[in-house]
Amino acid sequence: MSKCDICRMRKTCELILFEDDDVSVFLTETPAGLGHVIVTTKKHFENLEKAPDYLFAWAFTIANKVSKVMLESVNMQGLNLLIEVGKVGHPIINLVPRFENDNLGMKWDPKPGDQEELKTVQLMYESETKSMGVSEDKPKSAPQETKSDDKEISDKEDYRIKQLLRIP
């Protein structure tokens, strides 16, 4: 963990933009573009799958609020949110300001998909996502958490959201 760049940067005062008990927001030392912000869990996880859903949801919510602030405070023409799921390493949410002709890429040519393939893929997903739920029904692959934890979490979340809404 001591070698984790994300853990190091989130503790570097000059980079910090926001933190609460669970989530850190900071400017990366090695941005893809000007004003590249990273939102992450304070706790170090090996990958996103290991991070509990409620924590990720909270980080995602913070990321969305930070996006709003960024759009309002920097003269940008757009903003991307990008998460690389399934890569090893402290999971992060990237917020990248966009400008016309910035050559950052991040687009693709839409090409009509094969109808048969679409149907097959749909069936594959569908069989798995039917039972998919938030908080109460954790997918089998996720780390097991007990029901009592879930209740605690939702209370905690409510409290935090209220706190977040407080205007100074």
Add this chain to the structure above:
Amino acid sequence: MAEQNPAEQCIFCKIAKGEIPSFKIYEDEKCLAFLDINPATKGHVLLIPKDHYHLMPLIPEELSAHLGQIAKLISLKSIQLLGASHSNIFVGNGAAAGQNAPHVIIHVIPRYEGDGLNLELNKHSVKPEEISKVRELIGKGIEKEFDFKLPVCKKEEAPIPKEEPSPKEESKKEPSEEPKKEEKASLDDVANFLTGQ
């Protein structure tokens, strides 16, 4: 916004209501996930809120938390089911960021070895001055939005803008004279830009 309800014209609202058929893969009362018929890669999913929002940052907290969780779950499923090497969760806000519809879309894009997609973030090193400049700019908004006080850093060699070490009262009330200020983009501007207003 004019009299006309933008949601009535919105193709994604129609998909959400089932008025336009789609390859649905998940649905609940707040959101719908379906396959992109023009996929960037095999298994490309579009996750949309059922309610009409132009931009992700206009979405209320509770809904964004929900969408984040669903996006994460679909993303993990895509790796498991389709043998992807990893998966991207991608949102574009504004045309420059690749948004081409006035309805929030969260893309879940399974990634495969050699898929040729350019969704990587290249790292560049920048000067500490540039970082502190950006931090000052975004930090002000953060302090207001989150009822949070940016930590003051005591580091001699770091070239800190004049205002930084000043006492609370000053830095809080008086915004410094930013040359860019007049051109400041607001969220409304971006939303208007998107809807062509």
